Amino acid sequence: MRVRYQLAVAVLVIVLMFSSFLAGRQFQSLSDSLPGGAGGLVTAILGVGGRAFAAPGIEDVSIEPLQTFQEVFSHLRRQYVFPLQDERALTYAAIHGMLAVLQSEPYEDRYTRFLPPEEYRSFIDENEGHFGGIGAEIGVREVDGPAASPDIPEGLICPSCGADISAPKRYQIVIIAPLPDTPAERAGVRSGDRILSIDDTPTAGLGLSEAVHLIKGRPGTTVVLSMGRDNVEDPVSIEITRAVIQVRSVDHRMLPDGLAYLRISTFNETTPDLVRQALGELHTRGMRALLLDLRNDSGGGLDSCIEVASQFVGEGPIVYIEERGETRQPRNAIGQPSRIDVPLAVLVNVGTASAAEILAGAIQDNGLGTLVGEKTFGKGLVLTILPLRDGSALALSTSRYLTPNLRDIEHRGIEPEMVVEQPPSNQYIPPLSENDEQGAAALRFLREQLRAAPVGAHT
Numbered sequence: 001m002r003v004r005y006q007l008a009v010a011v012l013v014i015v016l017m018f019s020s021f022l023a024g025r026q027f028q029s030l031s032d033s034l035p036g037g038a039g040g041l042v043t044a045i046l047g048v049g050g051r052a053f054a055a056p057g058i059e060d061v062s063i064e065p066l067q068t069f070q071e072v073f074s075h076l077r078r079q080y081v082f083p084l085q086d087e088r089a090l091t092y093a094a095i096h097g098m099l100a101v102l103q104s105e106p107y108e109d110r111y112t113r114f115l116p117p118e119e120y121r122s123f124i125d126e127n128e129g130h131f132g133g134i135g136a137e138i139g140v141r142e143v144d145g146p147a148a149s150p151d152i153p154e155g156l157i158c159p160s161c162g163a164d165i166s167a168p169k170r171y172q173i174v175i176i177a178p179l180p181d182t183p184a185e186r187a188g189v190r191s192g193d194r195i196l197s198i199d200d201t202p203t204a205g206l207g208l209s210e211a212v213h214l215i216k217g218r219p220g221t222t223v224v225l226s227m228g229r230d231n232v233e234d235p236v237s238i239e240i241t242r243a244v245i246q247v248r249s250v251d252h253r254m255l256p257d258g259l260a261y262l263r264i265s266t267f268n269e270t271t272p273d274l275v276r277q278a279l280g281e282l283h284t285r286g287m288r289a290l291l292l293d294l295r296n297d298s299g300g301g302l303d304s305c306i307e308v309a310s311q312f313v314g315e316g317p318i319v320y321i322e323e324r325g326e327t328r329q330p331r332n333a334i335g336q337p338s339r340i341d342v343p344l345a346v347l348v349n350v351g352t353a354s355a356a357e358i359l360a361g362a363i364q365d366n367g368l369g370t371l372v373g374e375k376t377f378g379k380g381l382v383l384t385i386l387p388l389r390d391g392s393a394l395a396l397s398t399s400r401y402l403t404p405n406l407r408d409i410e411h412r413g414i415e416p417e418m419v420v421e422q423p424p425s426n427q428y429i430p431p432l433s434e435n436d437e438q439g440a441a442a443l444r445f446l447r448e449q450l451r452a453a454p455v456g457a458h459t
Contacts, residue, residue, distance in 0.1 A: 346363055
């Protein structure tokens with residue numbers, strides 16, 4: 001009997017060792033099969049800066065939390081009064097709860113989240129440039145003040161993570177930016193709007209992925225967002241008809257007096273070439289000064305941003321990437337860098353985030369242009385998408401970025417040299433329209449620059 005027991009133990013040990021070896025090989029194979037280099041502020045690779053993340057050593061892993069999880073799961077399976085219908089749903093809920101803790105101190109990470117298979121597929125569709133929804137980038141940010149809804153009692157505890165969601169300081173789901181020429185923008189959704197409810201579902205206690213799932217839907221259907229808005233006492237209710245969203249990243253045109261207008265709405269694979277073509281055309285048509293509009297640009301790919309920034313700031317570092325425990329590394333201009341040679345004003349607002357903040361920060365730190373508008377969103381973390389075996393994915397903050405002058409903008413944003421607020425309005429204000437006070441201020445600034453320039457300069 002004792003021999004049989006010892007033999008069983010030996011077999012179990014060998015099986016566990018072999019399983020661990022296979023898991024390590026599978027992890028390494030996945031690392032090797034994905035492209036190197038930083039694919040973007042939202043990227044689907046395992047490394048940043050050309051290195052793959054190494055699997056942690058056994059001595060770095062404590063199995064005690066996993067043992068506790070397995071004990072609870074075992075009790076549920078054997079003793080819970082109702083039969084378990086969906087064990088995967090329980091596992092996903094546990095993952096959501098674990099990652100929700102990262103939103104609180106000391107991490108204060110607003111971006112790391114779990115993407116179930118359906119949401120991961122939607123994420124891929126978005127990055128390919130078309131998806132069904134309202135056309136808005138949403139996120140979470142820390143806010144002060146009363147609870148998200150007057151009906152929320154004090155001391156309400158989040159069922160997913162155990163956090164006090166009625167505390168004076170907490171995170172709320174907010175609109176980072178409506179995408180240009182989309183149902184959200186046309187309906188009057190504004191950057192900074194706090195989403196209080198989606199149809200009849202309050203957002204208090206919802207995760208970001210859950211909110212996205214509720215907002216998206218079949219084109220032609222409607223969704224009602226109830227939102228809190230700065231300087232507006234009552235919630236703003238907006239009904240939006242969903243549509244297939246086509247992301248258009250670059251718009252440009254010539255204005256009177258040799259002024260040129262260039263708007264970048266997002267950074268995707270096509271953006272660098274579109275910007276290059278636009279700048280070439282504007283130069284050919286006599287551009288004497290440039291207004292670069294980065295308002296409501298919620299970011300995109302880091303490589304795309306580096307290539308675009310190289311067309312403005314010339315040679316040198318565009319941004320620094322800093323991983324945990326590693327020396328910060330510069331991401332320098334690439335291709336054939338060129339330096340903007342005409343007066344430049346850059347429009348920014350609270351919807352200017354991520355890659356758009358990198359471009360704005362590089363221009364500001366190099367003294368190449370003047371930022372006009374409002375403080376930017378403040379997203380200074382690089383998000384890596386890690387695909388998982390069951391078709392889900394982990395969106396994980398893996399590094400932070402710093403501007404060329406080593407400014408950390410996470411939670412801080414970038415302050416413009418000229419602070420100009422838009423007039424209070426619940427309606428969409430088209431760029432450079434009659435009510436666009438930020439655009440008007442930037443154009444006045446550029447005309448003053450041209451008047452002050454020596455004769456023959458900037459031609």
